[in-house]
Every structure is written in structure tokens, then in C-alpha cells.
Amino acid sequence: MEPRKKFQRQGEEARREQLIQAALEAIAEGGFPQATVREIALRAGVTQGLIRHYFASKEELTREAYRSFMTEMIAKGLGAIPAELTDPAARLACFIAATLRPPVMTHRQVTLWTAFIHRTRSHPDLAEIHNETYVAYRSTIQALLERMPGTETRSGARALAIALNGLIDGLWLEGATEENKFDPEEIVDIALMAAGRIVEVDLLSHKPAPADASRHDRKGPP
Amino acid sequence: MEPRKKFQRQGEEARREQLIQAALEAIAEGGFPQATVREIALRAGVTQGLIRHYFASKEELTREAYRSFMTEMIAKGLGAIPAELTDPAARLACFIAATLRPPVMTHRQVTLWTAFIHRTRSHPDLAEIHNETYVAYRSTIQALLERMPGTETRSGARALAIALNGLIDGLWLEGATEENKFDPEEIVDIALMAAGRIVEVDLLSHKPAPADASRHDRKGPP
DNA sequence: TCAGCAATTATGCAAGTGTATAATTTGGCG
DNA sequence: CGCCAAATTATACACTTGCATAATTGCTGA
Numbered sequence A, B: 001m002e003p004r005k006k007f008q009r010q011g012e013e014a015r016r017e018q019l020i021q022a023a024l025e026a027i028a029e030g031g032f033p034q035a036t037v038r039e040i041a042l043r044a045g046v047t048q049g050l051i052r053h054y055f056a057s058k059e060e061l062t063r064e065a066y067r068s069f070m071t072e073m074i075a076k077g078l079g080a081i082p083a084e085l086t087d088p089a090a091r092l093a094c095f096i097a098a099t100l101r102p103p104v105m106t107h108r109q110v111t112l113w114t115a116f117i118h119r120t121r122s123h124p125d126l127a128e129i130h131n132e133t134y135v136a137y138r139s140t141i142q143a144l145l146e147r148m149p150g151t152e153t154r155s156g157a158r159a160l161a162i163a164l165n166g167l168i169d170g171l172w173l174e175g176a177t178e179e180n181k182f183d184p185e186e187i188v189d190i191a192l193m194a195a196g197r198i199v200e201v202d203l204l205s206h207k208p209a210p211a212d213a214s215r216h217d218r219k220g221p222p
Numbered sequence C: 001t002c003a004g005c006a007a008t009t010a011t012g013c014a015a016g017t018g019t020a021t022a023a024t025t026t027g028g029c030g
Numbered sequence D: 001c002g003c004c005a006a007a008t009t010a011t012a013c014a015c016t017t018g019c020a021t022a023a024t025t026g027c028t029g030a
Helices: A012-030 A037-044 A048-054 A058-079 A088-099 A107-122 A124-145 A154-175 A186-199 B012-030 B037-044 B048-054 B058-079 B088-099 B107-122 B124-145 B154-175 B186-199
Strands: none
Touching: A012 A037, A012 A048, A012 A058, A012 A107, A037 A048, A048 A058, A058 A088, A058 A107, A058 A124, A088 A124, A088 A154, A088 A186, A107 A124, A107 A154, A107 B107, A124 A154, A154 A186, A154 B154, A154 B186, A186 B154, A186 B186, B012 B037, B012 B048, B012 B058, B012 B107, B037 B048, B058 B088, B058 B107, B058 B124, B088 B124, B088 B154, B088 B186, B107 B124, B124 B154, B154 B186
């Protein structure tokens, strides 16, 4: 008879986070149907009973994973705007570029998004999370627009924010779909060109330089 | 003992179409997980064995449903452009407006799209269908652009087509998500404004009148 | 050190899934 | 009419799923 599996105890917080990450990994790699309780447990290196111990149901784990995913993604986009940058156009350009580059525009991210967005349609609790994060996202854009020329009226700002939001979302979706192999920076250039024309301000001249990929895996100088 | 169910024979073509429509209905209403073989059969008014008789597997039914759905949706958008319309700007405006109005921009359509797009990530055969239809869609836009000013160079036309495609897709997705209750025509106006600025041509003046809803359910005059 | 409790594993179960196969009915054709 | 292939129904099966519950183990505090 095989011996019982050895294990280490972990704090509640760490385990929950670990299970959430394992769930996201499973969904990203195999799609939602493959992300069974057993598969998630396997990836987390635990047995399936533990999931039930920390989450009342698989639905609850799904909810938390969705919230974690969306929150983190928005933070990544906003975090790319340097605090010391004051020019509204430059800030907007920064946000757009960050949204259309890794780690936000990624095959994995889009896959996860598509997985959740469908569930959103039949699960009101997921729809609520979608709403919260979506509103936060669009008001972010609107805030970036507010100090720019041509946005004197509220209705004007609203329309521009909706248009920009659509453009960015659409390009994000398009750009991370594996088959349309775009040059990494092409989507950013197109987005800045188009967004600039929509708000009638030159954004391309404020394009931030892409992160240097050669330094990506390094923590310090060689 | 209950008597065996009575049935009528139908031609192969009719049955296949019927099953495909039932599958789409099931997916649209209950999401992909609810669209089981039994559920689809129930909606089609047949027993589950029949599905297997016409489709080698559920996967095959899914494929055909996806293809049918996408083909029909593209046709709806293109079909809205009157043949006698020659002005390129007017034709583009027509296409955009049709894409952002019913029956293309609809909660049901977006729900179906989200259902399939996720499956696309793990099923190469579905990804292939996605690609086919997607390429057709974007080259449609590019064709509409080709005779417009500012698209002299190929690269210019390509960039504009990508931008426009992103804008339209993003607004389509946004506009049919139930929570953001937009005024029906608001999205169209915003799209024409933004697209017009991107291609630097006035599109709003070419906006086609919305279909008269009051005549919708009528076949003829009262 | 050791008892006790929470964390974790192990096992089982009922429901639902896609699919295979056998049994019937239908409609057309001689 | 009567027959036969094809269409359709009915039944069964093996498998997976989420969840519940019992059995163990690791850790901590006295």
C-alpha cells in the first residue's frame, strides 16, 4: 500500500492565493472546461479536497480568480504611467502603449478574458465583477481625457472615452490573437495614431520606448 | 408503458440546419456548458441519438454551428450596403452603422461570439474557422477603404484597416453588453465620429437612417 | 513533550456527460 | 398493398464531474 502523501501546512492566505493562481493557470492552458477541480488541485500540488476546504464551491473559486485577474490587469496598465508625468497627452499615450504591450497584451491574458467573459453571460455574480472592473477601466480613460483640449463638455468627453475604450479593447483583442502575427510595436503605433486622431492631439510623439527585452530576466547588471 | 414517440422524417439538409439552430439557441440562452447533446436535442424536438446520426461528434456540430453563425453575421453587415451606393465614404458609413445596430449588434450575437471565441483557444479546428471569417472581415474593411483619400500607400491602408477593425469590434462588444445601456443610436454616432476622424473623412454626414422599429413586425401596411 | 485541533489527504457517491448500439417506425417504391 | 432501407427513438455504458464525509497528519501552545 502506498504511503499517504506528505504535506506542509500553509497559512490560509497563501493557500487561497496559490489555488487561485493554479486555477488561472489551468484555465489559461486548457480552457475553462479543462479547469476541473482535480486539475486545479494537481497544478497546486494538493488534493482536491483542499479546494473545498478553502472555497465553498468551485463557483466561488472562479469568482475570486476572475476578480484577481481583472484587478491585476488594470493595475498593470495604470502602473505604467509615471507619477511625475504631467502632460495629459503623454499620460494617455503611456497608458495606451502599456495596454497594448506585454504583460497586458498577451495571449494568456486574452485567453483568460475570453474564458471569463462568456461565463459572465449566465452567472450574475461574475457579471457583477465584470461591471465593477469595466466601469473602473472606462472612468480611468475618461479621467485621462479630462484635461485635454476638445473635451470641454461632459458629453464630448464621454463620447471620446467610449470611442477610445472601444479602440483599445478591440486592438488588444486583435493584437494578442496568435494568428495575426503583428510586429510587436505595430499595434502600439497604430493605436497611438488612431487614438490621436480621435482626440485630435498628437500622441505618437509621446510614445514611450518599449521595455528592453534583453534585460527582462536580469535582476541587476551582469 | 408509454408509447414510442411519433416522428416525421425530414430531409438531411433540413435536419442538419434545424440541429445547428437548436445548438445556437441553447448556447445563446444557457451558455456553452448548458448546451449538452440532450439539451440541444430537446430544443430541436428530437432525441439525442439523432444528433449522432447527422454529426460524427458533438465537436462537429459545434464546428458547423460556429461556421454558420459567423458566416451569417458577416453577411448581415455586408448586405446592408446598397449596391447602388458608390461613394466610398457612404459605403463605409453604411457598413459601420449596420455592424453596430441590430440584428448584428445584439446581446445574443455577442453571447454566441464569446462562447465560441474561448473554445477557439484550445481547439485548432475552431481556430481555423475563426481565422477564415476574421480575415474575410478585415479584408472587407480594407476594401471599403481602398478608394478613399489618404490611403494611397498599402501600408497606410493596412494600418487604417486594423485601427478601424479594432474600433468597430470594440464598440460592438461594448455596445451589446447589457449593463451599459446606451441609447441605440449613440454607439453608431460615436463610431462614425471616431472612424471619420481616423480616416480623416466626414462619415457622420453619410449616416444611414435607422430602420423604422415600428414596422419591424409587420409584413405589409396595416 | 505531547495533546488537541485545524489542515490536509483519501475515499465514495450521485448526477450528468458523450457516445455506442439495438429496437422501432416511417415513407416511398415495386 | 406490403416490403425494405433509412430515419428516428430507446436504452445502456463507461467516464468525468463537483461535492460530501471520514481518516490521517502536521503544527502549536501549554
